[in-house]
Amino acid sequence: MENQLLLCIARRELRDDQRAELRRLANQPLDFDYLFSKAQAHGLLPLLQKHLTQSASDILPGHFLSRLKRETVANSQNMLHLAGRQLTLCKLFAENNILIAIFKGALLSQMAYGEIALRAAGDIDALIAPQDFDRGRQLLESLGYEMNPKLTPRSLESHLNHHCELQFMRDEWFTIVDLHWALAPKSFVFKLETDEVMSRLQSVEIAGAKIKTLATEDLILYLSMHGAKHLWRGLEWISSLGELIRAAESIAWPAVIERAAKAHATRMLALGLHLAERVSEVDIPGEVLTTIDRDGSMKKLSGEILTNIFDEPRYAESTETNLYNLKIMDRKRDALISALRAIFVPTFTDWQTLNLPPSLHSLYYAYRPLRLSKVYSVALWRKLGSRGATYS
DSSP states (O other), X not given: OHHHHHHHHOSSOOOHHHXXXXXXXXXXXOOHHHHHHHHHHTTOHHHHHHHXXXXXXXXXXXXXXXXXXXXXXXXXXXXXXXHHHHHHHHHHHHHTTOOOEEESXXXXXXHHHSSGGGSOOOSEEEEOOGGGHHHHHHHHHHTTOEEESOOOHHHHHHHHHHOOEEEEEETTXXXXXXXXXXXXOTTSOOOOOHHHHHTXXXXXXXXXXXXXXXXXXXXXXXXXXXXXXXXXXXXXXXXXXXXXXHHXXXXXXXXXXXXXXXXXXXXXXXXXXXXXXXXXXXXXXXXHHHHHOTTSHHHHHHHHHHHHTTSOOOOOOHHHHHHHHHHHSSSHHHHHHHHHHXXXXXXXXXXXXXXXXXXXXXXXXXHXXXXXXXXXXXXXXXXXXXXXXXXX
């Protein structure tokens, strides 16, 4: 019942029949702790509070509504804070002639829901050209942000070559900027190139100022990739994609399809659009879905995802992730490349668990598979042990 209620409120506005259904669900015996925790886990607390207040406040316990209100007020304050910080960031970068695009977060909330506070966000995602990273880093540091974690010059060079973002923090970690120079790490094949995206930016008004962000067509493709990459574990990710499509004045679908094919992300796009169609009931042109999902496999997978979306997230074993990537990636070799890069390319954890001098930095490429084999061996042993205890 609680899961049905969350699926009901995962949208910007409700029709009369949906309001009636929400009232019917709210009038049932509900586990309010479960409802709150699942809404929080899926980024839906602001939408839950909005729709319950509008449609069922008279039949719900006051303590639950008060709890929702406290959380959404805190989220509103956080989003206003982040909006102010991103305006400062954009102004400084513009003054120094660095093109910057803000995406996700409060800006996506404004575009999809018409209000910056209807999404929950904890950071600012900013995209710049790779060649502007050093200057962008200096500008962030001039505002009091610090790279986290701090990397040695060799580790930073490796990270810039293989990954797509770095965190910068300030205010005792209260404000986080995720500085992106690409839209996906090389360990996850997605060839929507930064220079092309930056040539197509649009301006969106937020908090009385205009901020550059991804073109709607690029944002639809990016959100589809981002959700697919993270196994669509968040229901709000589907909702914001659907509501972005609904709110857009126009969408050049042929361009979306063409860019998806070029990015090797046609199946990811199909999966995202099928999910948005099911959850948000948004109209996707039939010829678009027919073109990008000819065999219907992504429609089938979208149903499987929604069936299990409220299950507790499991530890993603490498074999499970690789099998999933085989389903969502356009080419099997892309899934193989992603798997190999995930195995061999070092990450923060490798640098933090083994401190090698710069002259031996290349050894991290041998150390990583050894460390992963130990991690997965321990996980497998525990899994087998738990099964043995269950069957004994």
